[in-house]
Ligand SMILES: Nc1nc2c(ncn2[C@@H]2O[C@H](COP(=O)(O)OP(=O)(O)OP(=O)(O)O)[C@@H](O)[C@H]2O)c(=O)[nH]1
Ligand SMILES: [Mg+2]
């Protein structure tokens with residue numbers, strides 16, 4: 001478990017970019033807020049706290065107001081996000097109904113069930129109340145068989161959940177997850193400006209849109225989704241928006257063929273779905289799965305669907321199922337059985353240096 005370091009006690013506060021507006025920000029005791037019972041932000045004055053333990057406890061759930069108000073609504077950053085080293089931001093990408101929210105929810109659920117411990121990573125919430133709300137309002141509902149709702153459109157992008165991850169080397173980093181609705185991800189205005197500071201992208205491929213396999217046609221009819229050879233328009237908008245200095249994008253990326261329960265009899269999907277998580281991170285194993293998923297997508301879906309791999313320097317491909325089955329009228333009657341949902345996240349964490357080095361087959365070599 002990590003502890004909140006006494007802000008100011010370990011040298012000058014670290015300057016970083018606000019994850020929402022991308023203006024520089026650093027921990028500032030004079031800008032602190034907490035949320036009251038009605039979830040309203042109210043100022044908090046730390047100078048009244050004489051007990052160090054009480055001060056730590058207040059800071060654990062406090063927020064800092066970002067000073068930038070230029071054309072953006074007032075926004076608040078959890079203090080632990082500002083006081084635990086260099087943050088990492090991850091965004092889910094894909095058109096509406098590709099399964100981004102279900103996939104992210106299962107990823108967070110598996111982190112909370114210590115699914116990263118096998119790789120030497122421990123976790124703690126960035127904000128205890130928000131984490132608890134995320135677990136109750138999303139994870140518990142989904143695990144009880146309830147389908148989660150479509151993500152509503154927003155006028156300001158903020159992360160839906162953030163965790164503090166401590167790697168094998170003892171270093172802690174905040175990791176924040178953005179999950180916008182598919183329609184919003186196609187916008188070209190300032191809403192998507194946060195993407196300019198993003199570290200990792202998880203592209204979610206929906207087989208119902210990508211694969212012309214005839215056995216998917218009845219479900220396409222039911223869900224009103226149709227097959228398109230032109231790729232996912234949200235992939236396109238997001239890739240176009242990213243800063244690029246050379247021929248390739250510098251972000252870490254994972255492409256996930258999601259809803260693989262719909263493809264469970266298709267080789268090589270059947271084989272990968274049955275694979276248990278590995279004991280340690282192996283770059284060669286990620287390469288093997290990427291090769292299979294690339295060949296599968298390229299063959300069935302065409303070149304537009306593998307564009308993230310072709311334009312991002314470090315990118316792996318994965319097979320996963322967030323729910324294990326398709327919902328029937330908004331319910332998963334047998335509950336959910338997620339498959340391989342953590343692998344894409346482990347891959348981008350490895351690429352971003354959270355899992356350490358590990359030599360030629362270790363985390364530092366993932367996606368090379
Ligand atoms: N078969 C199957 N269906 C899934 C899976 N994951 C999600 N779904 C279904 O896909 C639909 C959309 O899921 P969401 O997670 O809300 O999709 P989204 O990409 O977040 O959509 P927006 O919020 O509108 O952008 C729902 O009907 C889910 O039940 C999966 O692993 N397998
Ligand atoms: Mg969603």
Ligand SMILES: [Zn+2]
Nearest residue numbers: 018021066068
């Ligand atoms: Zn800001």
